[in-house]
Amino acid sequence: MLEVNNLTKKYSSTLANDNLSFSLNGGEIGILLGPNGAGKSTAIKCIMGLLRFSGTILIDGKANKSEEAKRSMGYVPEIPALYELLTVEEHAEFIIRAYKLDKSAYTYADELMERLELADKKKKLGKELSKGMQQKVSIMCALLPRPKMLLLDEPLVGLDPHAIKELKSMLMEARDAGTAVFVSTHMIESVEEIWDQAFIMVNGRIVAARSREEEAGNGDDSLEDLFFSITEGEK
Amino acid sequence: MRALSYLLITSIKNWFKNLLKKPALLIVYILCIAMFGFMLIPTDVYPPASLERLPYLRAGIYLLFGFILYSGISKGLKSGATFFKMADVNMLFNSPVRPQSILLYGIVGQMGTSLLATLFLLFQVANMRNLLFLDTRGIIALVLGWFLTLVITQIVSLSVYSLTAPHPNRRKAGKYVLYGLLGLLGGGLLVYVILQGGKPESVLDFFGLPFMDYFPLIGWIDGFVTGMIVGDYLKMFICLGLFVLFPVLGIILVQRSDSDYYEDVLQTTEQTFMLKAAMKDGKPTARNIMLNVKAGKSGIAGKGTGASTFFYRHLTEQRRTGFMILDKSSIVIIGISLIAGFVLRNLTASEEISVFAAGIGSFVGLSYMLFFLTMSGKFTQELSKPFIYLVPASNVAKLFFSNLSTVVKSLLEGLIGFSVITVLAGLPIWFAPAAAITYATLSQIYISMSILTQRILGSNTSKLLNTMMYFLSGSIVLGPGILIYAILMAVFYNVNPDLAVISYIAAIVYNVFASFLVMYLGRGILEESAS
Numbered sequence: 223m224l225e226v227n228n229l230t231k232k233y234s235s236t237l238a239n240d241n242l243s244f245s246l247n248g249g250e251i252g253i254l255l256g257p258n259g260a261g262k263s264t265a266i267k268c269i270m271g272l273l274r275f276s277g278t279i280l281i282d283g284k285a286n287k288s289e290e291a292k293r294s295m296g297y298v299p300e301i302p303a304l305y306e307l308l309t310v311e312e313h314a315e316f317i318i319r320a321y322k323l324d325k326s327a328y329t330y331a332d333e334l335m336e337r338l339e340l341a342d343k344k345k346k347l348g349k350e351l352s353k354g355m356q357q358k359v360s361i362m363c364a365l366l367p368r369p370k371m372l373l374l375d376e377p378l379v380g381l382d383p384h385a386i387k388e389l390k391s392m393l394m395e396a397r398d399a400g401t402a403v404f405v406s407t408h409m410i411e412s413v414e415e416i417w418d419q420a421f422i423m424v425n426g427r428i429v430a431a432r433s434r435e436e437e438a439g440n441g442d443d444s445l446e447d448l449f450f451s452i453t454e455g456e457k
Numbered sequence: 458m459r460a461l462s463y464l465l466i467t468s469i470k471n472w473f474k475n476l477l478k479k480p481a482l483l484i485v486y487i488l489c490i491a492m493f494g495f496m497l498i499p500t501d502v503y504p505p506a507s508l509e510r511l512p513y514l515r516a517g518i519y520l521l522f523g524f525i526l527y528s529g530i531s532k533g534l535k536s537g538a539t540f541f542k543m544a545d546v547n548m549l550f551n552s553p554v555r556p557q558s559i560l561l562y563g564i565v566g567q568m569g570t571s572l573l574a575t576l577f578l579l580f581q582v583a584n585m586r587n588l589l590f591l592d593t594r595g596i597i598a599l600v601l602g603w604f605l606t607l608v609i610t611q612i613v614s615l616s617v618y619s620l621t622a623p624h625p626n627r628r629k630a631g632k633y634v635l636y637g638l639l640g641l642l643g644g645g646l647l648v649y650v651i652l653q654g655g656k657p658e659s660v661l662d663f664f665g666l667p668f669m670d671y672f673p674l675i676g677w678i679d680g681f682v683t684g685m686i687v688g689d690y691l692k693m694f695i696c697l698g699l700f701v702l703f704p705v706l707g708i709i710l711v712q713r714s715d716s717d718y719y720e721d722v723l724q725t726t727e728q729t730f731m732l733k734a735a736m737k738d739g740k741p742t743a744r745n746i747m748l749n750v751k752a753g754k755s756g757i758a759g760k761g762t763g764a765s766t767f768f769y770r771h772l773t774e775q776r777r778t779g780f781m782i783l784d785k786s787s788i789v790i791i792g793i794s795l796i797a798g799f800v801l802r803n804l805t806a807s808e809e810i811s812v813f814a815a816g817i818g819s820f821v822g823l824s825y826m827l828f829f830l831t832m833s834g835k836f837t838q839e840l841s842k843p844f845i846y847l848v849p850a851s852n853v854a855k856l857f858f859s860n861l862s863t864v865v866k867s868l869l870e871g872l873i874g875f876s877v878i879t880v881l882a883g884l885p886i887w888f889a890p891a892a893a894i895t896y897a898t899l900s901q902i903y904i905s906m907s908i909l910t911q912r913i914l915g916s917n918t919s920k921l922l923n924t925m926m927y928f929l930s931g932s933i934v935l936g937p938g939i940l941i942y943a944i945l946m947a948v949f950y951n952v953n954p955d956l957a958v959i960s961y962i963a964a965i966v967y968n969v970f971a972s973f974l975v976m977y978l979g980r981g982i983l984e985e986s987a988s
Contacts, residue, residue: 270551273720274623292553303543303730307468307475313548316467320460320552347471348544363548 223248223371223402224269228277231264238264239275240426246402246419248370251393253413254406255445256423257453262406263300265423266375269404270297281371293321296369298377302356304348310335311344313359314366321367334362337388354380361389365396372396374405378412390416410446420445422452460554461562493579498593503583506592508687512661513800514589514599515679519664520792522606523675526613527639533614534621534631539722540567540611543730550719557712564612564708571607578603591686598685602678605697609704613674616707619721620714638673657799657881670696674703764854767839771862782862786830787870790823794874797822798881805882812884813954817946819878820892824899827867828931831903836860840911845983852980853973860904868897885954891961898968902938905975906930912979934975938967 224246231239238261246252256262268275271287281291304313314331317323335341338358343351351359357380364372372393378386393403394416407413422430429452432445443451476483540563541549549559578600585591585599621628646663653659663669670680670692677700684693711718761769775782801815810818839845839859848855871893879889909930945960 267723271719272546272550272723289553289555292551295551297547297551299547301543301547301727301730303547305464305468305542305544305548307471308464309471312467312471316460316464317548317552319463320549320554322553347475360547 223282224252224404225280226265226269226277227279229265229268229275229279230277231261231268231273231275237426239268241277242423242428244421244428244431246404248400248402249397250418251397251403251405251413251416252419252421253417254404254421254423255408255410255449257408260423261426262408262423263375264426266300266373266404266406269373270295293367294370296364296367296372298357298360298364298372298374300375300379302353302360302380304351304356304359306347306349308348309345310340310348310351310359310362313348313363317363317366323367327366330368331362331366334365337392338362338385354382354385357381358385361392365392368399368401370401372401372403374403376407376409377405378407378409386412410449414445417445422449424453460552461549461558465562465565493582503586504590506586506595507590510589511683511686512665513796514591514686515664515683516661516799517796518602518679518682519675520796522602522678523642524792525606526610526674526678527635529610529614530617530635533617534628534635539615539725539729540564540570541722541726542566543726546719546723546726556718560708560712560718564608567611568608571604571611574607575600575604595686598682601685602682605681605700606678609674609678609700612704613707615718615722616704616711619711619718620707622721642672642675657802660799671699674700677703761858764848764850764858766848766858767845767855768858768861771859775862775866782866782869784866787866787873790826790830790870791874791877793826794819794823794877795881798878801878801882812882813950813957815878815882816884816888816892816957819875819882820896823871823874824896827896827900828903831863831867831900836863836904836907840982852983853976855983856908856976856980857973860901863900863904864897867900868893871896887955887958891958895961895964895968898965898972901972902935902968905972905979906934908979908982909934909975911982934971938964938971941967 226245227243229239229242230237240261242265244252254262254265264273267273269279269281269286271292279286282294284291284294286295305316308316311331314328314335318327318331332341335344338361340355340358340362343355346355348356348359357377361377364374374393377389381389393405397403397418405413405417418434420430420432421428430448432448437445476486545559545563549562582596585596589595591599617631621631646660649663649666650656650659653662664679670676670683672679677696680692680696681700684690684696761767772782775784797819801810801819804810805812805815836859845855845859872889875889875892875896878884879886906927910926913930914926942960942964945963946957949956949959
């Protein structure tokens with residue numbers, strides 16, 4: 223579903239992403255781990271088509287900046303930012319129009335608002351919501367088009383425990399429905415129980431990749447141990 | 458386009474709905490519109506409309522509109538511009554909506570923002586009639602010119618960035634073109650003034666030369682405004698056409714060359730979003746996020762300890778963000794002094810006003826501008842950080858030193874500005890230092906008004922209430938000083954015009970005394986924690 227080949231992103235003299243190559247299948251949750259400044263957000267923005275880069279990124283076989291690819295993607299950004307003058311339900315309406323979704327999307331929007339505890343805030347303007355609530359609306363907007371590829375950049379920051387639990391179960395449901403879910407985070411413990419593929423990034427490069435099967439089959443160190451052995455070894 | 462039109466229409470609809478929920482704000486808007494309508498009606502209160510001040514208007518357009526236009530393009534060559542919001546980046550840029558449609562939506566949104574930014578000009582309608590002798594058509598021309606300048610600067614800035622950012626050679630060429638144009642303008646002015654025998658009036662004449670209406674960008678908008686004022690509609694339409702065609706061409710080039718402009722606006726949009734979020738959280742220092750600051754030499758300037766460290770820290774920050782102790786607002790003050798100098802020179806030469814009135818007028822004018830520039834000075838920023846509350850020194854000393862850099866800056870810009878006015882308008886030699894020192898101590902008074910507001914209301918109050926209290930404290934702290942200045946001026950001027958210096962000295966003494974008294978009485982604000 224997601225194929226990244228030789229992704230390189232340079233900001234004048236800074237090499238933010240250095241020749242990254244990895245892939246993720248539908249029905250898998252991939253996590254991108256790394257310390258602050260490792261280049262995770264840059265990689266996510268490149269995948270989402272927000273930055274210029276060299277290399278190729280394919281979503282379901284299509285170039286990531288194409289309209290077809292965008293129709294298949296959902297994105298939860300690191301910084302939630304809503305339209306200040308649109309209510310919660312109008313954000314859903316906007317996404318339905320922008321992605322040209324069918325009528326059933328309205329029912330799904332209601333369902334998502336219910337699960338994310340947004341139902342009683344439907345009529346609230348974006349500017350009237352707390353940061354946590356804004357994050358929940360971002361999640362709703364990303365899930366609404368039922369994307370084949372879902373990208374989340376530090377999605378758990380700012381959420382209350384109930385919302386974290388709900389989001390994790392939503393991600394697992396999306397995986398079970400065949401969606402490729404790609405989560406960038408530096409909080410390993412928060413995604414410990416849900417990942418299928420893990421990629422560890424340091425200084426713009428992927429320095430380790432591991433699958434859940436490999437870890438279970440070989441009796442390797444835990445992901446957390448691997449992460450610290452790599453990042454502390456770098457120092 | 459359905460999603461974009463839905464977004465625009467729903468946002469506008471909700472803005473109105475939201476306004477209805479805030480009756481106070483609604484009344485303010487209605488009053489503003491009514492006031493504007495009222496001001497457009499010519500009355501006998503204003504001087505009769507004439508073209509007498511057109512040369513000044515022309516020079517003013519070249520200076521102010523030119524500054525906006527060319528600094529916008531310069532920004533475009535460095536860091537770009539944006540008319541998108543973070544929500545657009547998060548939701549629109551990732552959606553399957555065509556980038557070209559999104560760009561059009563951004564331009565429409567920017568026009569709305571510029572329209573709001575034009576509202577402030579409405580408060581200057583009386584000045585346009587009184588000082589520039591404009592009629593209703595002239596006022597509309599100037600307001601339209603301002604609006605177009607704001608919109609087109611943003612579009613040109615974005616186009617320039619998008620077309621040059623990925624190509625260092627194009628960026629270099631863009632810089633050469635920009636500096637070439639500015640050099641041509643400056644050089645042309647210099648040569649013309651020399652050829653005219655160095656007469657100051659020739660500066661104004663230069664901007665009135667026929668071909669100056671066709672100088673790229675700034676000449677076009679000047680030609681549009683002045684063409685409309687004098688009724689030369691052919692010139693007006695040609696200049697308007699050129700001014701609008703230029704950014705349209707830029708947008709077409711952006712779309713033809715590479716519609717992938719998302720990266721170009723991303724950084725600026727993120728910076729603007731962070732800045733607004735930080736400002737909302739009450740962190741005025743967040744404005745520094747926008748500055749492209751280089752650390753340069755490390756270490757706090759000077760040898761300050763205790764409370765004075767705040768002053769030296771400000772000097773160090775100033776070294777990184779400004780020109781010595783001066784900043785961008787100083788440039789504005791000095792630029793306005795230069796124009797005021799020429800205006801006053803002509804007015805005193807034609808005996809329309811006396812030298813005495815010219816001195817008072819320039820002093821009051823610059824002091825009025827300082828009032829607004831000091832409102833968001835270093836002191837307000839200092840209160841949002843914990844250090845001023847924690848440093849073990851006397852509160853009065855901390856208040857004094859955290860304001861000192863503003864006073865020194867005001868002194869320096871006052872000395873430059875009033876010297877320029879003194880030389881150009883032929884004012885007595887004592888005027889420059891006397892007015893500059895009074896001006897600097899006034900900045901201390903304005904800050905003490907902030908202290909008084911903070912002391913009475915505390916830190917967590919509404920902006921509206923704060924602003925009202927600030928103006929009220931102005932009448933308490935500033936009022937007696939104005940009275941002393943006016944009475945002494947009236948008394949001594951009649952005896953001997955040079956004795957008017959006494960009124961400035963008295964104002965200085967009053968300002969220093971009153972500001973220290975307020976600092977002493979308001980020292981308790983440093984015993985409250987930073988919010």
